[in-house]
Amino acid sequence: MEDLSFRHHVRAPAGGARKSAIVGVVASGNLEVLVERVLPDAECALEIKTAAVGFGDVWRAVIGDFVERYSPGGLRFSINDGGARPDTVSLRLAQAVRLIAEHGQ
């Protein structure tokens, strides 16, 4: 196991009003993302527990691109990773942002 943590300043808050959302599952090659609207609008944070050790640089690159693209201001992401591929991580993060931007609680 490895714990990784990233904080970014972002240009805009995430859309929608929902407080939290969960996408994905913890399984081999997959990951679970819990996203909560708990931070100031100009910040986002990602806490990662991953089964794969030694991929910090790849996570940094994936998350850098994600933050740049989606500007997820105000969101904290808690990620349980079962060794997912980077493209799966990108997809789950994007799905999480979409889900929390939907209507409802």
Added chain:
Amino acid sequence: MTGWQNNRAARDERIAAGAGFGHGKVVQARDATRLLEAVIRPGDRVCLEGDNQKQADLLSRALLAVDISRVNDLHMVQSGVVLSEHLDLFDRGVAKRLDYAYSGPQSARIARMLFGGKIELGAVHTYLELFARYFIDLTPHVALVAAVSADREGNLYTGPNTEDTPTVVEATAFKDGVVIAQVNEIVETVPRVDIPADRVHFIVKADQPFFVEPLFTRDPAAITEGQVLTAMLAIKGIYAPYGVQRLNHGIGFSTAAIELLLPTFGERLGLKGRIATHFALNPHPALIPAIESGWVRQIHSFGSEVGMDDYIRARSDVYFTGPDGSLRSNRAFCQAAGLYACDMFIGSTLQIDLQGNSSTVTTSRIAGFGGAPNMGADARGRRHPSVPWLKAGAEADPDGAALLRRGRKLVVQIGETFGDKNVPLFVENLDAMELAEKLNLELAPIMIYGDDVTHIVTEEGVANLLLCRTAQEREQAIRGVAGYTEVGRRRDHGMVERLRERGVIRRPEDLGINVLDADRSLLAARSIKDLVRWSGGLYAPPSKFRNW
């Protein structure tokens, strides 16, 4: 005595030596080893029919059991090294030299035996190349083939898995060789004659049907969202703009995803009838929904697929079938069809380097090539025009004179940037290079040469290598779709952006595809059971794919 018919006389002697073991041509299974000892000479070239799917397994075991003081140092010339017995022959000293094309399930062991010097390797061929050599310098002295049934005269019925048999028999029987067939049963009249009796010298009745491996079944349940996305990119980014109608699909989940998206995503794009109408393809179960939806007009097959017999029989407008109603496959003809009459090959690989060379060889596995290099190569002898072929040719050489400009076959490598166990698809140097050095090979085992590859599709986008004008552009186009692999992260971001502006690289958003729409619900079938339903109950999947 000098003469001009020595080989014929030698063949007749071999047949006479074997004749004592049977009644007419029919030999009992328990006498198979003694038959082989009588017929085969040390150092002979022997084709032990190991196809991509069908295996002459009884004859393999019989050959393995020979007295090695009588039969030894054989030169095996067979397309597939698939059964463990195929390699046990070399461990025992029955065989010494090997020329082959494909070794899927034995890929790890064959690598160990090559390193250990147990096998003297001629070459790893493509199918068509090995078949060609059967008629020039690798003609078998003895062919050991497999069929479903025979009559007492020796007419053979191969059933749907005809595969390599006509080619092997042609080369052997018409050049003074001996043909021995194992059959599942001996019947009064065969359902159709795949091999005429005068080319067959002995028939051995097997106690069990020959082994066939279901190689082309991909369970839709295992297709990932990433593969759905990649398939959407391929359809919208390549099939649609080139209008690809005649094509071959490799094995793999990415191409299975494409097959399952035709009736859904493809239909919504209005592509029905405009793409994917004529195939050189095994009977992939994943294509059933597209066939049932009226997309596919015709399919010629290299081999068959376990469980597809009844479906094929009921869809003879689509498949090639015999007077008995069942599929007639033929690997050599289908390979030729894929090489000359298809405008596109799309398939996966294990490693792609910065020039676009691709290989399925890793340092511990030598899987061979099978058909991909013939499908995935420009046919320099092609002369007939077609829209996709001419368009690709024009992209590669926009300033050439149209009437003198060759077209180009679309050769597409598709895959996710990270494969199984997070192994990167893109590498600076292919393992095949290291292997070639270790084994002192004169050629690295490259499956598809970079100069034949026209497009690479990953979840990050489509790279059109036809539009690259320099080696540097080509390298950056490849890095530009290599995702978060090390090769991808080392891209020149400025140059990749410029390539994107020119349309050399196209991202999902450039093609109007929202990554979040890449959902498994787009698949026309999401399980094997769904495929059975689409087929109206005609598809009978093998038990290992039944999980309901």
